[in-house]
Amino acid sequence: MSNKEKHWDKTRGLMMITLAIWFIFGYVVFMFGTSLNEGSFLGYPLAYYMCAQGSIIAFVVLIFWFANRQEKIDAEFGFTEKEGD
Amino acid sequence: MFKGNFIQNLPKIYGTYTGGFLAFIILMAIAENAGVSKETIGILFVAFTVCIYAIIGYLSRTVQVDAYYVAGRQVPTVFNGMATAADWMSGASFVAMAGGIYFGGYTYMAFLIGWTGGYVLVSSLLAPYLRKFGCYTVPDFIGTRYGGNLARFCAVVVLALASFTYVTAQINATGTIASRALQIPFELGVWVGLVSILLCSMLGGMRAVTWTQVAQYIVLIIAYLIPVFWISSSGNYGIFPHLMLGDEVAKLGELEATFGLKENSKEAMAAMTFADGSPVKGLKYIVNSHAGVPDGAMAAWKFISLVICMMVGTASLPHILMRYFTTPSVKAARKSVAWSLFFIALLYTSAPMLATVSKLSLMDPSLATGIIGKSIAEVQSIDWYQAWNAQKWMHIQDFDNDGKLALNEFFMRGDIVVLATPEIAGLPYVISGLVAAGGMAAAMSTADGLILAIANALSHDIYFKIIDPKADVRKRLLVARALLVVIGAAGAFVASMKLTSILGAVAWAFDFAMSGLFFPLVLGVWWKRATRQGAIAGMIAGLGSGTIYLYMVKFAENANENIILGIDHLRFGIIGASVCFVVMVVVSLMTPEPDKATQDMIDEVRVPSGKTVLGKQH
Incomplete structure (x- = not known):
């Protein structure tokens, strides 16, 4: 497998993991809204909290994490951009 | 005054700007105390901020193609995040x-x-x-990846349809705010709003829009957060509302149980009239639980299907995607998405808090501001009720004739929660002026991004790439600017006819975009086998089926009976995008795979280093 193919393999893997986490916070959580709401966080019903803040914060953290991971993958295979490219 | 170039000085420039804006707010507060009228303060807020945007727009004028289309690809990560957040958060948000x-x-x-x-x-x-591709517009990617003018043209059609649906709602919002703040009729307000929008974008294209959007983000976030924090602490709900409103949400649940969430009959609602005999339209009352999750699989599916449409639609809207063409590198584009969402989250996580405190201040009978349960005559004598009722944005109907206000007897327009809560909660008028300026900034920044997206697609993809590839720079930019005015005017004309409610149109834009563009874009990068014929068939079939479905569930006879699996007019993108996906995959597999040059191009797009696929200027 060429360098480019290995790089793309890892990139695709990271994309899958990112979207799996995204799927959990965007969809799975809200499939169980009724039972989730019986729990609470900071005094808020849990499903309400996930809507109002929880999932949104998770998305922000997820994208920062993804960007950093992808930069590491690019560096590993020597595809980091040079200044002035 | 500043050393170094413009980009290096950005933090200083916008820091000074933010300080200046805060000083302006304080000045207005002093003016209010000195007895300057509410009307004057409202006018000053909107006029002052719009003038600043216009000045930024003028200073950012340009005669270069890459500055006009992609702001010279030198917008730093964090600033592009702010600009995207303003681009994204519309009048609706x-x-x-x-x-x-x-x-x-x-x-x-x-x-x-x-x-x-x-x-x-x-x-x-x-x-x-x-x-990495280095395109100027979204159809530019489709046209180059799949090759041929037809693919490019289809992408322009989807882009124009989705963005135009969206932009009328934004011009409508600028018109509403301008007419209220400047005390002019709505029809005139729409045109005043349009002129303000064009002042920001005409001379400098993307470059001017970028720097005004950063300025607009600063205004809108200040205007949103100050009232939330102020009301929350002055009402003793907690000085940091996001962490401290758990009790208040619980209290709302108790109050809902005490007062009862009663649904009014359609007949009773339709029979309501204002004092002058005109029917009550577009006003709402509280019938849904604040934090309670409705039971059943169908309710969960309705929630999730709406989430699917809005998420996939987000990833297909060209005015958002094109913001990431302006960063200096691929790495910066990725980080910039993260910053965008961070800046968006500041407002989005505050919206439920604002809804909570404003709901509680009206519902809690132990508070001076509470009105539910009080005598109707008393509520009708409150100043703000009379003012909003005169505007036909608020109404009381004593269904059970007991003289007391029940939860299902108090009606208002949704927009009031942001626009009027400062006044209802007893904050000084300067805050209401600030909120008007924030709303104007939100609607203007989104409208600018959308109009620019459409005009750029028409000028670059249709005029330059298809009609006259030999046109020189001067002529290209002239056409781009002329189109900006024409599209803005068309949007203002449609908005002045008041055809749809703000939210309906916004959700449709997402559905149109996802029906036609999501899979051609994603598969263009992630699936080498995707062919030109597949993409064209997918775009046409996706947009076509989505539009037909929208017609069937919204405008046809017995429209409600046509709804399949709860997919109503807000969610028609699910149908469109699924059809697009299936058709695109099937047709791609039936046609010969893309040539070597295209495959190499895709390989090149997948690595960040090296030159962009399209030249710096093309």
Whole structure:
């Protein structure tokens, strides 16, 4: 497998993991809204909290994490951009 | 005054600007105390901010193609994040979202999830690759990846349809705010709004829009957060509302149980009239639980299907994707998506808090501001009730004739929650002026991004790439600017006819975009086998089936009976995008695979280093 193919393999893997986490916070959580709401966080019903803040914060953290991971993958295979490219 | 170039000085420039804006707010507060009238303060707020944007627009004028289309690809990560946040947060986010949560509760909050989670798709599937491609517009990518003018043309059609649906709602919002703040008729307000919007974008294209959007973000976030924090601490709900409103949410649940969430009959609602005999239209009352999750699989599916549409739609909207063409590198494009969502989250996580405190201040009988349970005559004598009732944005109907106000007897427009809460909670008028300026900034920044997206696609993809590829720079930019005016005017004309409610149109834009563009864009990067014929067939079939479905569930006879699996007119993109996907895959597999040059191009797009696929100027 060429360098480019290995790089793309890892990139695709990271994309899958990112979207799996995204799927959990965007969809799975809200499939169980009724039972989730019986729990609470900071005094808020849990499903309400996930809507109002929880999932949104998770998305922000997820994208920062993804960007950093992808930069590491690019560096590993020597595809980091040079200044002035 | 400043050393170094413009980009290096950005933090200083916008720091000074923010300080100046805060000083202006204080000045207005002093003016209010000195007896300057509410009307004057409202006019000053809107006029002052719009003048600043116009000055920034003028200073950013340019005669270079890459500055006009992609701001010279030198917008730093964090600033592009702010500009995207302003580009993204429309009049609907600023004015209508808290009101939507106020009346819709948990169910409505699907919009919050949908309008944030889409950025995960943008960052992992699209933004870095489109940036590496080096295109000026979204159809530019489609046209080059798949080859041929037909693919490019189809992408322009989807882009224009989705963005135009969206932009009329934004011009409508600028018109509403301008007419209220400047005390002029709505029809005139729309045109005043349009002129303000064009002042920001005409001379400098993307470059001017970028720097005004950063300025508009600063105004809109200040205007949103100050009232939330102020009301929350002055009402003793907690000085940091996001962490401290758990008790208040619980209290709302108790009050809902005490007062009862009663649904009014359609006949009773239709029979309501204002004092002058005109029918009560577009006003809502509280019937949904604030934090309660509705039971059943269908309710969960309705929530999730709306989230799907808004997320996938986010990742297909060209005015958002094109913001990531302006960063200096692929790496910066990725980080910039993260910053965008961070800046968006500041407002989105505050909207439910604003809805909570404003709902509680009206519902809690132990508070001086509480009105539910009080005598109707007493409520009708309150100043703000009389003012909003005269505007036909608020109404009381004593269904059970007991003289006391019940939860289902108090009606208002959703927009009031943001626009009027400062006044209802007893904050000084300067805050209401600030909120008007924030709403104006939100609507203007989105309108600018949308009009520019359409005009750029028409001038670059249709005029330059298809009609006259030999046109010189001067002529190209002249055409681009002329189109900007024409599209803006068309949008203002449609807006002045008041055809749709703000939210309906906004959701449709997402559905149109996802029906036609999502899979051609994503598969263009992620599936080498995707062919030109597949993409063209997918775009036509997706947009076509989505539009036909929208017609069937919204405008046809017995429209409600045509709804399949709860997919109503807000969610028609699910049908369109699924059809697009299937058709695109099937047709791609039936046609010969793309040639070597195209495959090499895709390989090149997938690595960040090296030159962009399209030249710096093309």
